Every structure is written in C-alpha cells, then in structure tokens.
Amino acid sequence: MRSVAILCARFDEVSRRVEVAKEIVNDDGSVEYNCQTFHPDTLEWWAAGFDTDDVDEVIDGILIDPFVPPIAVDALPHRAQRDAYRQTLREAKVALTPANGNEKPVEVNSAALKARMRAVGIGDVYVDAVDNDPYEVIKAACPFDPEVLQVRREQLTASRAKAVERSNTPSKPAGSRADEARRRLNTKPSEVATAGRAATTQPKRGELPPIVLGESRRRGAS
Amino acid sequence: MGNRYLVLPENLEGKADIVSYVADLYKRAGDSDSALRIGHTAIEDGNLTVRNGDIIVSESDDTVVLRILHGDIPEIRFFPLGSVTTHRASLFAVDFAPDPEDTDQSVVLTIETDVFPTVQDGGKLLLSETSAILSHQPDASGGEESYLWLNYGFNEIANYRGRWSDQLQADAHQGLYMGAFNATAGFSTWTHTYFTPFSTTMVPLANVGVSGGTLTWGLDSYSASQFTLRFGVSGGTKMVTFWNFRI
Numbered sequence: 001m002r003s004v005a006i007l008c009a010r011f012d013e014v015s016r017r018v019e020v021a022k023e024i025v026n027d028d029g030s031v032e033y034n035c036q037t038f039h040p041d042t043l044e045w046w047a048a049g050f051d052t053d054d055v056d057e058v059i060d061g062i063l064i065d066p067f068v069p070p071i072a073v074d075a076l077p078h079r080a081q082r083d084a085y086r087q088t089l090r091e092a093k094v095a096l097t098p099a100n101g102n103e104k105p106v107e108v109n110s111a112a113l114k115a116r117m118r119a120v121g122i123g124d125v126y127v128d129a130v131d132n133d134p135y136e137v138i139k140a141a142c143p144f145d146p147e148v149l150q151v152r153r154e155q156l157t158a159s160r161a162k163a164v165e166r167s168n169t170p171s172k173p174a175g176s177r178a179d180e181a182r183r184r185l186n187t188k189p190s191e192v193a194t195a196g197r198a199a200t201t202q203p204k205r206g207e208l209p210p211i212v213l214g215e216s217r218r219r220g221a222s
Numbered sequence: 223m224g225n226r227y228l229v230l231p232e233n234l235e236g237k238a239d240i241v242s243y244v245a246d247l248y249k250r251a252g253d254s255d256s257a258l259r260i261g262h263t264a265i266e267d268g269n270l271t272v273r274n275g276d277i278i279v280s281e282s283d284d285t286v287v288l289r290i291l292h293g294d295i296p297e298i299r300f301f302p303l304g305s306v307t308t309h310r311a312s313l314f315a316v317d318f319a320p321d322p323e324d325t326d327q328s329v330v331l332t333i334e335t336d337v338f339p340t341v342q343d344g345g346k347l348l349l350s351e352t353s354a355i356l357s358h359q360p361d362a363s364g365g366e367e368s369y370l371w372l373n374y375g376f377n378e379i380a381n382y383r384g385r386w387s388d389q390l391q392a393d394a395h396q397g398l399y400m401g402a403f404n405a406t407a408g409f410s411t412w413t414h415t416y417f418t419p420f421s422t423t424m425v426p427l428a429n430v431g432v433s434g435g436t437l438t439w440g441l442d443s444y445s446a447s448q449f450t451l452r453f454g455v456s457g458g459t460k461m462v463t464f465w466n467f468r469i
Contacts (some may be wrong), residue, residue, distance in 0.1 A: 015403055017389075024411075033456065035405065036413035036448075039389070045418035049394070066413045070445030076394070076419060121457045122408030156418075159395065163421070 002027055004067055004096040007117070008126055009134035011141040016040070018141050020063060020134060021117075021126045025098075033120055038062060043142040048152035050082055055144050059135055061089045068092045077160035242282070301336070309343060310336045318350040326350050335362050391417040397468050399424060405451070405460040411442055412451050412462070419447040420468055428464040 007021040015037070022034045047058045068088055075081035114127050129137070250256075272292070279288040281303075291297040297314035301307070311333055318328035328351065333344030343362035348355040357369035368384030389401035399420075405412040416424070426449040430439040438454030453460060 017403075021409070032410040033408060034411040034413060034450075035409040036415060037403070038415035039391075039417050042415060042417050049418050062415060065415070065445075066443065066448050066450055070423070070443075070447065071419065076421060076446075117408065120408050120410075123406055126406075126408070156394070159393070159421075 001025075001067060001096065002029075003098045004064070005098050006063060006134050007033075007113070008129035008132065009137040009141075010125060010129040011040075011137070012037075018042075018138055019126075020138070021122065021129075022063070023116075031116075033117070033122060034066075035126075036063065036066065040142040043138070043144055044148050044152055047144070048149050048156055049076070050086055051079070051153070052086070053146070053149065055139060056135065057086070057090075059138055060093050061086065064089050064093045064096065067096060077163040308336055309333055318348070318352075326352050389414075391420075394418055394421040395468075396420065398466065399468075400465045402461070402463045405430075405453070405462050407457050407459055410453055410456045412453070412460075413448055414450075414464075415448040416446075419445075422446060422468055424449070424466045424468050426464050426466045428462060431461045432458050433461070 002025040005023045005025075007023055009018060009020045011017075012019050017037045017039055020036045022036065024032050024034055026032065042062060043055065043058050046062055047053060047055070050058070050061065052058060071081070071085045075085065114130060117127050117130070274292060276292055277290040278286055280286045285301075285303070287301050287303060289299045289301075291299065295314055295316050297312060300311040300313075302311070311331070313329070313331045315327065315329045317325055319326035328348055330346065330348045332342055332346040332348075335341045335343050341362040342359050344358065344360065346355070346357040346359055348357065353371060353373040355369050355371045357367060357371075359367040359369075361367075366384075369382070371381045371383070373379065374381035386398075386400050389399075389403070391399055399416065403414075423446050424444065426441060426444050428441065428449070428451060430437060430451060430453065435458070437458075437460065439460070440452050442450040442452040444450070449464070449466070451462065
C-alpha cells in the first residue's frame with residue numbers, strides 16, 4: 001500500500017454510526033475506495049484504552065489501525081506494549097499520508113476528486129461531505145467527555161490488572177493437574193463432603209431429640 | 223444491664239437501647255404479647271424445629287429482611303433493604319412436573335413482586351431434576367421472557383429464547399459480537415471498527431449478499447479492533463451480516 005487519504009466523514013442517522021471514506025493507492029498504482037464505520041462511543045473507549053486525552057491522536061489511530069499489523073492479543077494489558085502500538089500507528093500515519101503532507105488528496109474539494117468518487121459509484125452523501133473537514137465532523141458526532149474517559153479508564157485498568165496478574169501466575173504443570181483430577185475421580189462424594197469436618201464429632205441424624213421453640217405460644221393460642 | 227437480647231448496651235451497635243426496650247415492653251403489653259423471647263442462644267448438637275410457623279429475621283424496628291416459610295412448598299424470602307421495596311427474592315422448592323403423575327423436583331431462585339398476588343418479575347434460576355433454566359421473566363413490568371434452557375425436552379438440547387444485540391459492545395472481554403448493516407455502493411472494501419479493541423482476537427463469521435444477484439467477496443483482514451470485507455465489485459448496496467466470536 002502506497003498511501004491512504006481521508007476523503008470525508010459523515011454521521012449516518014439510520015445506522016447511528018460514523019462513516020469515513022478513504023482513497024487507497026496500492027503499490028501497483030491502482031486506486032480503491034474504503035469505507036470505515038464506527039460507533040460514536042469509539043473515541044472515548046479508544047482514548048481510555050490507549051491512555052491518551054489527545055482526540056486528534058485517537059482519530060488518527062482509529063483511521064489508520066486497519067492498515068497496520070494488528071497488536072498482539074496479549075499486549076493490551078501492558079502499558080509499554082500499548083505505547084509501542086501508539087508509536088506504530090503514528091509512524092504508519094506518516095508513512096501512508098499522501099506526499100503533500102495532508103490527509104486529503106492534493107485536489108481536495110476539487111471537481112476532479114468528486115468526479116473520481118462518482119465514477120466508482122460512491123453516493124452523493126459522501127461526495128458532498130468532501131467539502132467538510134472529516135476530523136471536525138468526527139469530533140462533532142462523537143462525545144469526548146473527560147469524566148466518561150476517567151470511568152472507562154478505571155474500568156479498563158482494573159480488568160487489565162487482573163490480566164497481568166494472571167499472566168504472572170505460574171500455572172501448575174500438566175502432570176499435577178492430571179493427578180488432581182485422578183484423585184477427585186477416585187474419591188467418593190461422601191468422602192469429599194465429610195473431609196473438612198473429620199476432626200469434629202457429628203451427631204447422627206435423629207440421634208438427639210429436637211429442641212422445639214414456640215410450643216407454649218401455640219398451646220396458648222389453641 | 224441486659225436487655226431482651228441479654229446484650230450489654232455498649233455492644234448494641236445501633237440496635238435497641240434501654241428506651242426502645244421500655245417502649246417495646248409497653249407495646250407488647252398493649253398487644254397482650256406474652257410470647258417467649260430468648261437472647262443469645264446456642265443449640266449444641268441438636269436440631270431446631272419450628273412447627274407450623276415461620277422463622278423471621280428482622281431489623282430492630284421489626285422490618286423483616288428474611289423469612290423461612292412453613293408449608294408444603296419450602297421457601298426462603300429475602301427482602302433487601304433499600305429505596306425500592308416493591309420486589310423480593312425467593313428461594314423455594316417445588317415439583318416442576320406439569321403432569322401430577324410425574325415428579326420433577328426443582329429449586330427456584332427468583333425475583334418477584336412483594337404485593338399480593340405475587341408475580342414473577344425479574345431474574346429466575348430454576349434447577350430441576352430434568353433441566354436447568356436461567357431466565358428473565360418480567361411479568362409485572364411487562365416484556366418478553368428471555369431464557370437459556372438446558373436439556374430442553376430432549377437430552378443435551380439447549381434452547382435460547384430472546385434476541386441478540388446489533389453491533390453493541392459492552393467491554394473488551396465480550397465473547398460474541400454480531401449485527402447486520404448495509405455497505406453502500408462505491409467502496410471496494412468496508413471496515414467495521416469495534417468500540418474498543420477486544421482483549422483477544424475476534425474471528426468474523428460474515429456473509430455478504432446483493433439483492434437480485436451474486437457477488438464475490440472475501441475477508442480482507444481482521445483483528446481485535448476491526449474486520450474488513452473486500453467486494454468483487456464496488457457497485458450496488460451489499461447486505462452484510464456477521465457473527466463474530468472471540469478466541
């Protein structure tokens with residue numbers, strides 16, 4: 001892939017999602033068009049997940065993420081690896097941004113760009129949206145509340161702490177797990193139930209007469 | 223000085239004090255209440271039997287928080303303290319078999335309304351000899367019941383009643399993420415980004431169709447944060463359905 005240009009963004013009232021149109025120039029020079037959709041809450045979630053309050057960086061990350069190798073599945077709980085992925089996204093944005101240094105093609109807002117979009121069958125709602133700054137459209141459509149960010153961040157921090165703790169806990173060797181399972185299979189249910197109470201003397205059922213409360217009141221009422 | 227519970231006042235921890243004790247005596251005298259009351263009592267190596275009556279646990283102001291009912295359907299009722307007192311929790315055992323000739327011993331943990339006639343209204347866990355049901359049954363609040371019913375009439379059969387969400391993600395550890403949308407014309411690839419990257423990779427099971435025709439398409443890429451579909455032709459609106467699971 002040679003470059004990715006952000007053409008436009010719009011909020012679709014029917015699907016309640018942000019749609020971003022992109023023009024992709026492949027290594028062989030061929031051009032194709034991509035549409036990316038995401039829920040408006042994505043910005044807050046993404047910001048909390050990657051420990052940043054920079055909304056522009058968040059939008060950059062969301063838009064460039066499909067074009068970089070995915071982050072390792074066990075990396076997200078670890079801050080250093082999240083930071084490394086943010087760096088990967090920043091570098092990819094620089095590498096894939098068209099040569100004029102702008103996210104948009106050189107002829108932004110030009111009739112040529114709109115004509116190219118119409119030529120491949122892209123609808124007018126996208127073509128007309130080219131006249132607006134896609135980043136401003138996204139910001140207008142997506143909430144970015146510091147208090148919500150903090151709640152989401154605390155939620156993620158708690159779950160990630162557990163994940164890190166689990167990854168640091170050595171698991172039992174397979175042999176010992178098998179031995180444990182074998183021991184349980186060979187243990188009668190009655191032995192399991194009474195194993196923890198073996199030290200105390202338990203009365204046999206029905207051996208002692210019950211203590212009955214409320215007799216006097218019942219007799220008095222009758 | 224001890225009170226009716228034979229507890230020293232300094233150990234009452236906010237419960238009855240001497241004034242409320244006297245007030246309680248006055249109230250009991252007015253009600254001709256001469257029932258036996260005992261303080262801290264231990265029953266060593268024996269049973270406690272209450273015949274033809276309930277066991278009630280209450281606050282010092284007689285607000286009942288738990289009740290073990292007598293009768294042929296053993297039941298424990300829980301009355302959580304809080305601003306909402308319209309509902310209670312109940313744990314009871316019953317013969318679940320619809321046919322009187324059959325038996326299907328079961329135990330039910332349920333949320334129900336606290337006003338007679340009681341109505342099931344909320345979550346329910348029903349474990350019986352023949353099946354297990356995890357349900358939400360809002361009979362008083364209104365709405366359809368949803369449940370997961372294991373061993374549903376046939377051995378090993380599980381039945382789910384309810385519906386699935388459409389493109390909604392609650393957190394990074396969600397196990398399933400599904401939905402349906404239309405991919406509008408003109409784009410050769412379509413990327414669906416999740417609310418937040420999942421904790422592990424989501425594997426898409428997707429399907430793409432066009433009205434009145436056939437279409438070649440494929441999965442272009444997927445990860446914990448998104449999946450991208452590639453279409454053989456960019457023209458025409460595509461109907462996309464997907465059922466993604468986390469591995």
